Amino acid sequence: MIAESMYQELILEHYKHPQGRGLRDPFDAEVHHVNPTCGDEITLRVKVDEGKVLDVSYEGQGCSISQAAASVLHELATGSTVEESLGVVDEFTRLMQGRGQVEADEDVLGDAVAFAGVAKYPARVKCALLSWMAYKDAVVRSA
Amino acid sequence: MIAESMYQELILEHYKHPQGRGLRDPFDAEVHHVNPTCGDEITLRVKVDEGKVLDVSYEGQGCSISQAAASVLHELATGSTVEESLGVVDEFTRLMQGRGQVEADEDVLGDAVAFAGVAKYPARVKCALLSWMAYKDAVVRSA
Amino acid sequence: MFDVDLIRKDFPVLSRELSGGRPLVYLDSGNSSQKPLQVIDTMRDHLAHHYSNVGRAHHTLGAESTAAYEDARDLIAAFVGAPSRDEIIFTKNASEALNLVAYAFGNPIATDERFRVGPGDEIVISEMEHHSNIVPWQLLAQRTGATLRWFKVTDEGRLDLGDLDDLVNERTKIVSIVHQSNVLGTINSVSPILARAREVGALMMLDASQSVPHMPVDVTELDVDFVAFTGHKMVGPSGIGVLWGRRELLEAMPPFLGGGEMIEAVWMDRSTYAPIPHKFEAGTPPIVEAIGLGAAVKYLTGIGMDDVKAHEKTLTEYALGALGEIPALTFIGPRTAISRGGTISFTLKNLSGDDIHPHDVGQVLDDAFGIAVRVGHHCARPLHLRFGIPATTRASLYLYNTTDEIDALARGLHHVQKVFG
């Protein structure tokens, strides 16, 4: 497999062993997002308390990119502040929409930097962003 | 001037000294044809008797090609039989619409063979054909 | 003699090495085909030495460009057996050709009864259509209040003609059907539908985007009213498509796009229109692209469409065999090479029986082996909905493909099953 592969070991790991998967109570908001072009779906819940993300739980189906992205999101967001996590979402979005020309900020993104290779494939960008957009939406609704 | 010039000496001669120009009596049919894309116009009359073309008279305006073509037509048609002249019209049409790939039959066309170079210029073909189409139309109406 | 090794030499990209030393295995010609040097260099030469606008040529370059452009029309007319070169209309792609016909219907300017469409009238398509043969008719139905109806598809991926007589009836204005499915590979038999359309006085259009590139297609033999196809799928350039239509119908249709070249005379308050084909070619046409497509059909004719078809049939049989041996691979479409082309779609599970998403199949094939296939719904989402799947993986074959490449695909799929095992 070539070096700049989109399929980083880390993505496959998260795909095969998704973190925090499953819908849990309690929650403040639940959203359902669909990518109509490829049928990927996610249902996502957030539990927020005093500006802190207590839980991100989810259930979904789709390709390894969309599933792994949800798992990584769970890891990064849970336990951080809402503000921090939205900063990560923004940086992740910037990376994904950069058409492969944007340098990722690893300090901000942590594990999510593994998705950098996806940005070259416009059709896959939506897969990676599905859960992250759902999270942003859910956080707004939980407020 | 280059060899394959569209402006054969003969065309310029006919343009400068049009043969049979002017509308004359008697006539059996008169038609008025216009080339709307370039504004060329012709009014043309025929006098036919027992299958013989006694006169082709005309008045028009336009480029040298359209004017010379009318003059050559006058020369070729006047005095011949209707049938013969329509044969010449058909051969002339075939040459003009051949996009420069059709070999002209000089025996049939006589002087009209000078227009062969026009066939390469689709925008000019209509100029050359204007009077000839008017003639065909007039002959039909005279019957 | 058909010699695939020689043919491959004509296509520069086929000897390209992708990063990491992967040789390119291009199995995505149903999406868009590669181009031979004969096409590329014709275009380059025209752009570099003969280019000018066409139509109103009064100078040497104009005459050269016009001759090349109109010669291309002759070549294409001959290629599809059009009774007249004037019936070949250049569009930008097959989609424009389909829309052009759809916009002729229900247009208040249309005076011919056959193009009047309103509430109560019906338009018939099928469940196996490409979006480009669905959406234009949906939009027509929405504009006019007409009803859109469609043929169903059987489990084997064939058109279900069971309700033909009900679907195509006295209210039907037009039936528009794909000639060869871009997902299933199915080649539809035209005559029963056409016979019924004629019986009830409906017009019939064929979306031949996937058939004209792959087999001899003769519009006179087909005897339908309109045929659309597209240059980029038949070793021609992007930016050029073709609508063939019966002269009499094209003459009866209202103009579509207005502008330069499609007119006879213009006043501020009204216009008269040029004869076909120019009536439907508003503005500066895709000149070099039409010339490139001319070179493409010359190339295909030189090889022979019968041979192209035979080669693809051999490949298709081979591929159905080789892929059919992969456990947990399910074909979507006919399982035998009868009445089907070399477009092979499938779903794949891993050896534990879990679905592997086509996105993942395609990306790993590319990543690991340089194999280019298409994944997704291939612009035929309703067909995928009908089979209850969001997406498939599709390998599509063309004259330059080899059995080695199919072997590579089979190996690649085994690897995919391991990665997502």
Add this chain to the structure above:
Amino acid sequence: MFDVDLIRKDFPVLSRELSGGRPLVYLDSGNSSQKPLQVIDTMRDHLAHHYSNVGRAHHTLGAESTAAYEDARDLIAAFVGAPSRDEIIFTKNASEALNLVAYAFGNPIATDERFRVGPGDEIVISEMEHHSNIVPWQLLAQRTGATLRWFKVTDEGRLDLGDLDDLVNERTKIVSIVHQSNVLGTINSVSPILARAREVGALMMLDASQSVPHMPVDVTELDVDFVAFTGHKMVGPSGIGVLWGRRELLEAMPPFLGGGEMIEAVWMDRSTYAPIPHKFEAGTPPIVEAIGLGAAVKYLTGIGMDDVKAHEKTLTEYALGALGEIPALTFIGPRTAISRGGTISFTLKNLSGDDIHPHDVGQVLDDAFGIAVRVGHHCARPLHLRFGIPATTRASLYLYNTTDEIDALARGLHHVQKVFG
């Protein structure tokens, strides 16, 4: 530094010798421009090594083609100062761009009040429009019963704004005007018309087919609603045009052509549409052509549009001087190089005072000297009717033209007067 000799070396055709040893003198760029190697080779390289369909790329070639295609959109957005790349819609030419907007009006699917058009509503164009900015609006008026009105043109070849307040009024839905006339050379001043359009709530479109190639054009500064232009007139390939529109309007407009790529999701009975720009790009787009246009604007930007404009201004002044000295030559259009571009149309008589038909002028210039000009009504017949002439001869200048070529034209015209003397 602008160096016309260096620039000419980029355009292979400019060093071509026509039969009989005539060097080519290309003065027909207003019709279509020539292409530099930078554009030709970009296209060739893409076709030979990187080509694939765009949009749904899941393999290397697809990613490369998509990146090149979307990069071209960025380049073009920057070239015309578009606030957002999504506002750049690729069409096949300027004519399609104009039709796209015209078809958005009076479409029963349109829900936005601004695009509703019916009897009593008015559309305003001008007498100096190209047919591509006349016929689409005539067709719209015919489809909907709306009224088409137009600005008159003064004897000097300027827009007559005397009745601006009457022409553009509360009933006006859209005003569509040429930015630079393709016959007169006149550059229209946009702001008074735009101010009036805003006052009455009408939309405003500019046909910038002849301005974008020749001067810096910034759609944000212009502040109109829609701008159309075309690749082949700006050293780009045929088969590609551009519609720029305000995001908010493009989003409010109904789709035009239906098909692949312009959808979000499709069911048999309904569809949802992709966000702009893809909503208006149905089917496989002119991929290599867009990439070629990207290379073209890169080329023009490298030279600098200010320098292109300055060079053409110098040439225009020179040409107006040199041709103005020819007896019995009458300019149609402004006689000074103020607010006008390098498109110079005229009529010619022989020395006995008889008209020489422009067809004859053009053909002899070509035959005898290899000089390519355009003759006829240049797709602006109503403008010629207004001046009471069937046709003109037009020399149109571009960045690669020289004063020597203008001298050759002047000599050629003297010769024409002799031939038809």
